[in-house]
Amino acid sequence: MTRVRTAAVGCVLTLALGSPLAAQRRVASLDAQQGRTENPYTSAEDVAAGQTAFRSRCASCHGFDGMGNRGPDLTRDVFRHGSSDRALFLNILNGIAGTGMPSVRLSDKEMWQIVAYVRSLRRQGGPVDGDPVAGRQVYDRAACVRCHWIDGEGGRLGPDLTSVGWRRSARHLRASILDPDDDIDADYRQVTVRPRGGGATRGILLNEDAFSIQLLDSLERLRSFPKTDLDGIERGTASLMPSFEGRINAADVTNLVAYLASLKGE
Ligand code: HEC
Ligand code: HEC
Structure with a gap:
């Protein structure tokens, strides 16, 4: 099953990243080419300009205040x-292959200003509330393992x-549990097929192509239909994941979020 999904994802990635346009973009920055490691734009005005650019370019995924949404919390x-200024700069320039982080191509100056702003956010987030051990x-108890994989075990x-603790913010994790339909991962679109016989x-x-459609059914079997x-x-338009709103009490949701936020394996 996994191999099928990986192959599909791999194909999409080759299309997205292997294009000559993407290759061109990667060398278009002089500072990236010259290996600049230090941020030349760190004044208060640069941070303010970086904040404005961040709010228009990054906030949809990383939150208005950088504390994350679908994208991770950047205040940590x-x-x-990579935590160096150069790593941040290159991640904005090139995006991060194989993740939801796109290349956001701006002028070198604008990108450095955003780096200065992201730096200014450090530790504003504070620790995540809740007890990860109780969260596990x-x-x-909630049988999340039926559909999710953690450290070599699960569906x-x-x-x-x-x-997921690296990839997503606590805010997004909480929303995923309470309101899964709100922001559905594009790799997990739900479909129902109705064969002619009933x-x-x-x-x-x-x-899916013009002639056939393949899906993973609820028993994790690969099904293909002409x-x-x-x-x-x-x-x-709904997630296959049920909402746990009202099924898990507030304190336990907080503990569960703390547990998920602590998951930082490879
Ligand atoms: C379409 C959504 C989206 C947009 C827009 C976006 N990001 Fe991201 N970003 C992500 C996701 C998802 C990740 C997580 C990558 C992963 O799986 O580790 C990420 C990762 C990052 C990382 C690396 C975090 C780490 O722990 O190493 C940085 C830094 C970052 N983004 C900064 C930015 C900045 C700055 C902008 C705007 C210029 C931006 N992002 C725009 C979705 C986005
Ligand atoms: C019936 C299968 C099923 C069960 C049970 C289930 N999930 Fe999910 N979950 C999914 C699917 C499918 C998605 C992806 C679609 C989406 O984003 O809603 C998802 C998405 C998520 C995400 C978002 C992941 C990301 O990378 O953004 C989190 C977090 C999550 N689930 C946690 C849980 C927890 C915690 C439980 C138990 C309380 C649980 N799930 C139970 C199927 C399930």
Whole structure:
């Protein structure tokens, strides 16, 4: 199953990253080419300009205040993909392959100003509330393992959570548990196919072309259907993940978020 998904994702990535345009972009920055490591733009005015640019270019994913949303909290001062000014600069310039972090191509000056702003955010976030150990028990009780993979164990219907503490903010983790329909991961689109003979199969869309559609059904079986055999295909706007609002009490949700935020494996 995983191999099928990885192949599909890999194909999309090659298309997105292997294009000559992407290659051109990667060398378009003089500071990147010359290996500049120090931020030349760190005055209060630079930080203010960086904040303005951040709010228009980055806030949709990293939050208005940098504390994260679908993208990670950037106030932690420790970054998975490199914590130096140069690493931040290159991650903005090139994006981070294989993740939801796009290349945001701006002038070198604007990118350095954003780096200065991100730096100014350090430790404003503070620690995540809640008890991760108690949160793990909530995870077990709620049977999240049925659909999610952590450290070598679990189901494949939902995303691998092994490194979710790096990838996502506490805010996004909480929203994912309470309101999964709000922000559905593009790799986990739900579909229902209705074969001509009757019945229906629901699952996660893996692949589709003009003639056939493949999905992963609720038992994690790969199912393939020729389109000519189908009465219809319904594309769900809801997540396959149920909402746990009201099913897990407030304190336990906080503990669960603390547990997920602590997951920083590779
Ligand atoms: C479309 C959503 C999106 C936009 C827009 C976006 N990012 Fe990201 N960014 C992400 C995601 C998702 C990640 C997590 C990558 C991963 O899986 O580790 C990320 C990662 C990062 C990282 C690395 C964090 C780490 O721990 O190493 C930095 C730094 C960053 N983004 C800065 C920015 C800045 C600055 C901007 C605006 C110029 C920006 N991002 C725009 C989604 C986005
Ligand atoms: C029936 C399967 C299923 C169950 C049970 C389930 N999930 Fe999910 N989960 C999914 C799917 C599918 C997605 C991706 C679609 C989406 O974003 O809603 C998802 C997304 C998530 C995300 C977002 C991951 C990311 O990278 O943004 C988190 C966090 C999460 N689930 C946590 C949990 C927790 C905690 C539990 C138990 C309380 C749980 N899930 C139970 C299927 C499930």
